[in-house]
Amino acid sequence: MKTYEFTLVVDHRLSDEEVDVLFDRADDVTPERELGRTLIGCDRRATSLAEALVSALRDVEAAGLMVSSVQSEDLVTLKEIAARTGRSYEGVRLLAAGQRGPGGFPSPMSSEGWTLYSWAQVRPWFVNHAPGSLVDDELLKVEHDRLIAAADHLVRARALMRGDHLADGLAALLSA
Amino acid sequence: MVSGGRHPKKPIADALRAVARDGLEVVEIHRGHRWGVLVCKVCWADLTLNSTPRVPEDTARRVARFDLKHRHEGEEG
Numbered sequence: 711m712k713t714y715e716f717t718l719v720v721d722h723r724l725s726d727e728e729v730d731v732l733f734d735r736a737d738d739v740t741p742e743r744e745l746g747r748t749l750i751g752c753d754r755r756a757t758s759l760a761e762a763l764v765s766a767l768r769d770v771e772a773a774g775l776m777v778s779s780v781q782s783e784d785l786v787t788l789k790e791i792a793a794r795t796g797r798s799y800e801g802v803r804l805l806a807a808g809q810r811g812p813g814g815f816p817s818p819m820s821s822e823g824w825t826l827y828s829w830a831q832v833r834p835w836f837v838n839h840a841p842g843s844l845v846d847d848e849l850l851k852v853e854h855d856r857l858i859a860a861a862d863h864l865v866r867a868r869a870l871m872r873g874d875h876l877a878d879g880l881a882a883l884l885s886a
Numbered sequence: 887m888v889s890g891g892r893h894p895k896k897p898i899a900d901a902l903r904a905v906a907r908d909g910l911e912v913v914e915i916h917r918g919h920r921w922g923v924l925v926c927k928v929c930w931a932d933l934t935l936n937s938t939p940r941v942p943e944d945t946a947r948r949v950a951r952f953d954l955k956h957r958h959e960g961e962e963g
Contacts (some may be wrong), residue, residue, distance in 0.1 A: 712946065726917070729934055737940040740948045744931035753944035852944035 717781035732773040784859035844876035895942035905953035926956035
């Protein structure tokens, strides 16, 4: 067992009564409010991050709240990728556009306006094609961040499909 | 400034003392499980503190992180 730290995002501002009910269900959470968002910081003992995420989400929702996402630092701009890999913005832009390097750079997660990439996808590309350029090499943190990014997508999808009869069909995508 | 009130768990009381500065305020509540709220007086973010958390050191770490996140140094306005 170890303690896993992560933050769940819920869909509304908590009333005093909701905070008390939440603390009744879970004495390892710390509610936080910032920039109009309500965050539930979790410090959960479990045998794995997945187990910690599932049990915390169940506790938070058993308190009558609705979890809408898992806070993640996964989405990054080309500028941030440049900073994390010690490269120039222009160099990274050319790699991403396939105009330099071996190609196969991960596709952006967005297509208009701000172009955002998944660090969980971009990092392995640099590991394979330019391992010397990575600044952050703490493997446990990398794995934690990758799982948190995936959990965020799953929880967002779950919130989007809540109560929808098509949800079961889409869930099969996970094992397709 | 952080008030003179003291959280019953020493690691949290120590953390609150360590982050005492003009931009943060502790509002004591003492109702239900809620001991109080740590408030950023610049952006009005807040952190609700349990009076009996399972691991006080975890809450203390979150207090320290809240302080770092809300220094707002070099920000406009």
